[in-house]
Amino acid sequence: MLVSVQQQESMDASVTIGAILRSAACVIDRVDAHWLLQSVLSVDIVFLMTHAELPLSLEQIACFQQLLARRIAGEPVAYLMGERGFYDLVFEVTPDVLIPRPETELLVETTLSKIPCGRRCNILDLGTGSGAIAITIARHRPDVNVTAVDFSPQALAVARRNAVKHSAENVVFVEADWFSGFINEKFDVIVANPPYIAEGDSHLDDLCFEPAIALVAQNNGLDCIRKIVTQAPDYLEHSGWLMFEHGHDQADACRRLLDKTGFIHIFTRPDLAGIDRVTGGQYGSIPA
Ligand SMILES: C[S@@+](CC[C@H](N)C(=O)[O-])C[C@H]1O[C@@H](n2cnc3c(N)ncnc32)[C@H](O)[C@@H]1O
Known part of the structure; x- marks a missing residue:
């Protein structure tokens, strides 16, 4: 299970990029977890891979957990991120399309x-x-x-x-x-x-x-x-x-x-x- 925001506040120890991804990969597809965290942090996959020990803020953890819950409920990653690559371009997508x-x-x-x-x-x-x-x-x-x-x-x-x-x-x-x-x-x-x-x-x-x-x-x-x-x-x-x-x-x-x-x-x-x-x-x- 992921560490909740409340637990995190009381723990004082940091939740890192690597830890939150490992935890999320227990409940959703590992690649999806990467996409969601990339979206929350506005970084690319290379950044995630090279900053596994970087601690996340409480706000970032909360935001990731919200997306994680929606993904667990079945919502497509593209809607959660608000975009999808197609051919050689990236398109905005919403549940209207x-x-x-x-x-x-x-x-x-x-x-x-x-x-x-x-x-x-x-x-x-x-x-x-x-x-x-x-x-x-x-x-x-x-x-x-x-x-x-x-x-x-x-x-x-x-x-x-x-x-x-x-x-x-x-x-x-x-x-x-x-x-x-x-x-x-x-x-x-x-x-x-x-x-x-x-x-x-x-x-x-x-x-x-x-x-x-x-x-x-x-x-x-x-x-x-x-x-x-x-x-x-x-x-x-x-x-x-x-x-x-x-x-x-x-x-x-x-x-x-x-x-x-x-x-x-x-x-x-x-x-x-x-x-x-x-x-x-x-x-x-x-x-x-
Ligand atoms: C399968 S989606 C294709 C969306 C996009 N072209 C794509 O390939 O990702 C079909 C689209 O047809 C639109 N559509 C359905 N019935 C229509 C109609 N009678 N006249 C015009 N557009 C219609 C829907 O709103 C939807 O956007």
């Missing part, structure tokens, strides 16, 4: 590979959440215009702060239900990481701290994907690309849907765990 996942980096990488060079392209990110996808693309391609949509004003507030943090001046944010904010607008590439978990899916038990609107979709988790795929042709330039993330068992359904809607050059890419994760296609006729 999904915590960006490493597998979504594949979607960014795939999108970057499909954006044409040599002209100012328009890119649309549907369901932007923290803005991780839109802002990473915007930072890597300052020559494109990125539009980022979400229907959650709270999520958009976080995304806007992240855009300022990363000086992503080529991103605009739109509060809308998927494509409803656009009339006669066309995009060269549309990217989306929509909610795709089916209602009642057991995976949701581990995700209870994240917003349900970011996770759950009707019709076996395919409802949002279906809306996006079927409406996308009206908003894509000729030969424009649509690509999106989906669940581990949804690739076949997504490919069929794209095919039925008239997409060509349909592809699916697996994530680092070998799970089909990103599917997309190009809209337009096959040249004769």
Whole structure:
């Protein structure tokens, strides 16, 4: 058990970085304990490793213990720290947004590979959440215009702060239900990481701290994907690309849907765990 603040006051002996980390590692993951203490002390991992004998103040101990209790209750480390690294940037996250996942980096990488060079392209990110996808693309391609949509004003507030943090001046944010904010607008590439978990899916038990609107979709988790795929042709330039993330068992359904809607050059890419994760296609006729 960790030493409580009261015990600490009466002990006079110091609680050191090394001691508090050893103690915390008995109740939470050791790496998580490091992250939390780094956050409390505003230091990096190297500092923790090289200052194991450094005594902590009562205030620091109390602050760490509060975070520890919340972590024990299951709250994700990213929410406790208020940030999460994604691709090559660090994004502010709050419980209003999904915590960006490493597998979504594949979607960014795939999108970057499909954006044409040599002209100012328009890119649309549907369901932007923290803005991780839109802002990473915007930072890597300052020559494109990125539009980022979400229907959650709270999520958009976080995304806007992240855009300022990363000086992503080529991103605009739109509060809308998927494509409803656009009339006669066309995009060269549309990217989306929509909610795709089916209602009642057991995976949701581990995700209870994240917003349900970011996770759950009707019709076996395919409802949002279906809306996006079927409406996308009206908003894509000729030969424009649509690509999106989906669940581990949804690739076949997504490919069929794209095919039925008239997409060509349909592809699916697996994530680092070998799970089909990103599917997309190009809209337009096959040249004769
Ligand atoms: C899975 S999260 C993706 C967040 C972020 N793009 C990422 O990859 O980390 C899905 C996002 O879609 C948004 N969303 C859900 N339904 C929507 C709708 N009908 N129109 C616009 N955005 C929607 C949610 O608010 C949430 O931010």
